[in-house]
Amino acid sequence: MVCGIAGFERHLAESDLRKFEPVLKHRGPDYTGYYQDEEFSFIHWRLAIIDLSDNANQPYCFENLVLLFNGELFNYREVSEELKQYGYEFVTNSDTEVLIKAFHCWKTEAIKKFIGMFSFSLYDTHSKEIFLYRDRVGVKPLYFSLKRGLSFASELRMLKCLLPTVSIDNVALHQYFRFGYVPGDRTIFSEIKKLRPGQFLKYHKGVTEIRTWWSPFNADSRGAYQLDNPQEELEKLLVSAFKYRMVADVPVGIFLSGGIDSSLLATLLQHHSSQKIQTFTIGFDDEKFDETKYAKQVAQRLNTQHVDLRLGIRQAEDLFNGFYDVYDEPFSDTSGIPMALVSQLAKANGVKVVLSADGADELFGGYAHYIRINRWINLFNTWPAWMRKLSGKALKGFVPPWVRSNLSMLNLEHRISRLEELLQSPDAISFYESAISNQSQGSVDRLIKNRIVPVSMMVNTQGYDQEKMMNWDLQYYLPDDLLMKVDRATMYSSIEGREPFLDHRVVEFSKLLPLSSKIDATNTGKAILRKILYKYHPAELFDRPKQGFSIPIFNWFNKRLDEYFRVYLSKEALSKTEVLDSDTVQTEMRKYLYYKQRGKDYNIEKMWRILSFMMWKERWMK
Known part of the structure; x- marks a missing residue:
């Protein structure tokens, strides 16, 4: 069940505790539950997806454990059968009961058994320990604060209600103006942090410990996969991952753009289903941004139950006016508007679960800028490092910031500032950050009154430069922009968003593939995914530039x-x-x-x- 969760280290009168109910009600309109002891208070807002009965309501208690669970365990039936061999019995058909009894049985090792998306808290009433977990790639969010003891929640807005005061984190603000979102473990507020994907937090009597329980870059956490025929093996994994995401006791639909990723998702699901799947598309009045005709072609070939809606200026203005009702942190990805609208469309058509195709670009090299920026790196590397650094300093002296900031012609201020930063980049990762940033460090410094020393963005540094770019996006852009957007937009409409390409088995398998399987000799991205898709559709249907989900x-x-x-x-x-x-x-x-x-x-x-x-x-x- 995808829901809202919150907890904090203090006891409140029941009437005061219930005052928080409206804050995250959109995440779980079906039921709000509470649990308190003398030290901690917990709230759960339920959106019922699996086992719709009241027996699966939360907080869920079993012996000394109290669980708040946001997410889905898609293989919960298999895990429940394994637990039955240890003598466990089940009174519900929910993954919630499986999760709490798995931890009761296997302790922290239980987390490795699950295929799913989740963030949850587990409270031991005997030891007074609290564990917070977030899923492997960050599909579901989890925020926490250590001000006035531990507090945590599914959204920033809840923690802002719990804390007496908050202040803007200047580093986070700087990063927002660079990237359009706040990456990493920071939030816009100094007092609130994010639990990162694949991390867990242990809290006991004021002592906090944060560890990583899974990483896509750690070979020890990967399963065993057959690489003799990688295309065949990947298709099997995708079919398994996609079918798992259809597990629900409510109607499920798919966001279909007509591009490679969503078309492959819809195609494999429809070819392995005896029932018509539901697909949804948002289009625009501006043809340069409109993909509805491509989505319709795919939907007609698959014979799906297809619905599309055109987003015009008036609808966009309504959504624009309420943009920060949906998103509670500075966020400049304009695709947040159509994502909110397509979520409304899905809900209006009776769908409670939607599948999105995020993650394929980051895993299989789908973004055109991976190729473009790699060319820039190769060009710059024809110069010795000392010469590049010296040239960057010379450019800064020749066109000082106070001069370039007033240049209007041909956007010279931005172009000169970025060139200076690229010339002085010490490695491929910092070069990539500068290349994808909307503003240079110096430009942001002039914009923000409280200037900061730039913070290094840590990322796995193995592999070719293009693989480093993909890893950067997997660590930052994917969870902190794309997945955050999908979570907020879908949950604001009280529906659940799922990400089939981000099944951890698919992620692990992608890390075993050579770069040539992702970006081929013709500089075509997602090469291996295209080969699978072209088994079912003619290549000409997808022979066009990637458009994305942006608005004009x-x-x-x-x-x-x-x-x-x-x-x-x-x-x-x-x-x-x-x-x-x-x-x-x-x-x-x-x-x-x-x-x-x-x-x-x-x-x-x-x-x-x-x-x-x-x-x-x-x-x-x-």
């Missing part, structure tokens, strides 16, 4: 949304932020208007990030 933001801002800039980025509004430099923002505004008059959108993404932050601040920092 410049066209819409150009027509309707400039008013938001005038309201939120006025000198009066900026004077109240305390963190942004008003003069820098006003300079960007002048550039935006200059570019707009000439039909260019050079700094629209930067403007959107500033606006998005201001909207978040108004909603969540009052």
Whole structure:
């Protein structure tokens, strides 16, 4: 059951505890449960997916254990059969009961038995120990704070209610303006952290221990896989992973874009199902961004039960106005708008579980920028390191920041600043971070009043440069942007989002494949996935550039949304932020208007990030 969970280290009167019920009610409208002892309080909001009876309500207790569980264990039936051999009996048909009894039987080793997505807390009423776990790749979120003892929750908004005061983390703010989201274990608030994918936290009498229980880069945690015929083996794994994600006692649907990943998901599921699957697509009035015709072609070939909806400016404005009701942390991925709408569409059609195809690009080299940035690295590496570093310093002296910040022509300020940073990058990972960043370190320093020393982003450094890029995205972009977006958008509509490509067996298998199986000699990404898909569909159906799930933001801002800039980025509004430099923002505004008059959108993404932050601040920092 995908739900909302929260816990904190203090006892409250029952009436005070129940005041928190509305905060995460959208995550679990079916039932709200409570558990307290003299030291801890726990709340669970249930969205019933497996075993819809009241017997599976939470918090779930068994002997000395109390469980708050958000997620699904797709192989719970197999694990329950194994537990029966140890004498355990079951009174429900839920994965919740299997989870708590597995830990009762096997202690912390139990976690390795599960195929699933989850975040959960396990409280031992005898020892007073609390364990927090997050799934292997971070499909389900878990936030915690150690201010005033331990507190944790599925969303940031709940912890903000629990803490008396919060303050903005300047490093996180810097990262937001660089990447469009807050990566790693930080959140926008200094007092609140994320439990990272594959980690668990143990808390006992004020002492906290955080460890990694699974990592895609740790060979010891991988299973045994056959590599004699990798394409055949991968297809078997995908079929198993996809079918597991259909386990539910409620209707299930698929987000279908018509691209490689979602088409492969729908194809394998439909070919291994006797019933019509349901597919959903969002389209746009702007044909450059619209993929509905491709999705329809795939749906017709598979004979799915297909529904599509076009997102226009009016619907987008409604969602835009409520963007930070859905997302509770600064977040500038514009695909959050159509994701919220397609979740509403699925719910309106009676679906309670939806499957998304996130993760395939990061695992199998699907992003075009892996190829483009690798070419840049190879070009830069033709120069000795000392020459690159010297050239970067010379560029900084030749066009100092105070000069470039006022350059309007051809977006020169951004281009010069990024080139300077790329020239001085000491390794492929820092080069990649600079290449994908919307703003250079120096540009962000000028924007934020409280400047910081850049924090190194740690990542697995093995393999070719393109593999390092994929690993970076797997560690940061995937869990902290894409999966966070899907979780918030689906849960806000009280439906469950599942990620079949992120079955840990598929992730582990992808790490055993050579780079040539992912990006082939023709620089075509997801090569092995394409070979599987082309067994069922003609290649011409997918012979087009990857579009993603973004919206035509410049066209819409150009027509309707400039008013938001005038309201939120006025000198009066900026004077109240305390963190942004008003003069820098006003300079960007002048550039935006200059570019707009000439039909260019050079700094629209930067403007959107500033606006998005201001909207978040108004909603969540009052």
